[in-house]
Amino acid sequence: SIMDTQKKQGRSKFLEFPFVSAPHKNLMLDLVSTVEDRFESHLLPCSLPPDVQYYKSKNGTSQVSLHIRPSNTDSPIDFVMGSWVHAELPTGGSLDITSLSAYLNSSNDAPNFVFELIRSSPTMLILVLDLPPRKDLVLWPDYLKTFYEDTKLDTHKQALEKIPEVQPYITSSLFIRSVASPTAIFVRIQTENDEGERIDEIIKNHIDPVSKQVLGIWLDHCACAEREVGEEDKAYLIKRDGVIRNKTIEVDLGSSFPRLFGPEAAKQILEAIKEYFTV
């Protein structure tokens, strides 16, 4: 059918990652397939409208591919979202963002998974890699112990911080800082004036293994954790997840998409995403 063909086209466009370097693309494909392989029986196909799955701005300078796979009701996963954005910059360079995130539903209170690479020039890369907590870590020290201390998540943050080109990246949004876990990796990597070889080397030798290890922790200790969530906890999760998802769209996508794709297209894309972000 036409719909099946469109779905296949959206998916293959997403998996193209057409504008990023080979190590960057390989990492994205490995992360996507690791999540999909583990939860294949749970995940439904992406059913976003075709012009949301792939959109190119009228003047042709910006493109976005979005791939959201919701899960069946028996799954701890609520949905998995992958994306890439490519934008030609007025300065002559280009901006490339690729992301993969996975949100659990309220039958499991474990942290979510968030991964994003932002390459704003051959010599500048921002990495966001975190398992954002779904409960207040101050009020629930056991939650902190189980998901962050016992899993030794901080060792991966420390490993990346040892690389000389790696600097902390401090987002201007205080809300995003508040949502982050204490082991969140928010780093900016700036290298000497080369053609991007050094950043690709850092992606291949450091970001690639660290990201896969953190995703492994998420899959084994969070997504597949056997958690008992009572009715009161569930109500709390639904409320807190709701705030995070709404604010994430508003602060993150809501601020950049209108600039990249114009207000109308941005609105259409964000409305389509919001359906999945509603708790």
Add this chain to the structure above:
Amino acid sequence: SIMDTQKKQGRSKFLEFPFVSAPHKNLMLDLVSTVEDRFESHLLPCSLPPDVQYYKSKNGTSQVSLHIRPSNTDSPIDFVMGSWVHAELPTGGSLDITSLSAYLNSSNDAPNFVFELIRSSPTMLILVLDLPPRKDLVLWPDYLKTFYEDTKLDTHKQALEKIPEVQPYITSSLFIRSVASPTAIFVRIQTENDEGERIDEIIKNHIDPVSKQVLGIWLDHCACAEREVGEEDKAYLIKRDGVIRNKTIEVDLGSSFPRLFGPEAAKQILEAIKEYFTV
């Protein structure tokens, strides 16, 4: 009476700050007097036992002065705590810690105030300066806006980060990271091999004004804020404050005091502090 004399001795010992440099001591005295002047009519004298107000280890290598002033019941302040620690290091150098913190009671849900300077050598200083939130900032975005965004707290963090010798200080305790606000200043200042002149210059020209401005924000917008705290909110604050205070003693003082003063004296000091830290 003997007790009055002992109280006066404890207080004057505290205000001596006998081992730190002039700009460091001046800053501590200014911060203490700013808080005390504003809340003089609320604050009761320190009534810690004399050997907790000032303690010197048997071998004479470590000294601590503690000054806790509880507040009368009409005050938004629960208590104000100041301290200094001096320890001679086996390496020949010395370690000096000075701190001032102020805790609000549950009639006011505004952030607390925390300030600490740790000088582990003439060329190495750690600064902790924060208004730690007393509510989960993810669930209460209005609280984030009122106390952190509207007060422009982040500008002070940014000002310090511009100084070339200033680096982020990442504590190994994930709990302390979780308690910190998104505008928390945790920095390590390491300078070239001089006699400490450069760090004293940074204290005088940068840390001094920034600390006073942040304390001013705390006094005007937190301690003196007119907040309506309902019964449910109050129960939440009591629970969350309780976890923070218990864990702070355990993680922060509980790990360093036994090493500096021996297990027995450390236990006596910590027991005396715990009385005030009980919510």
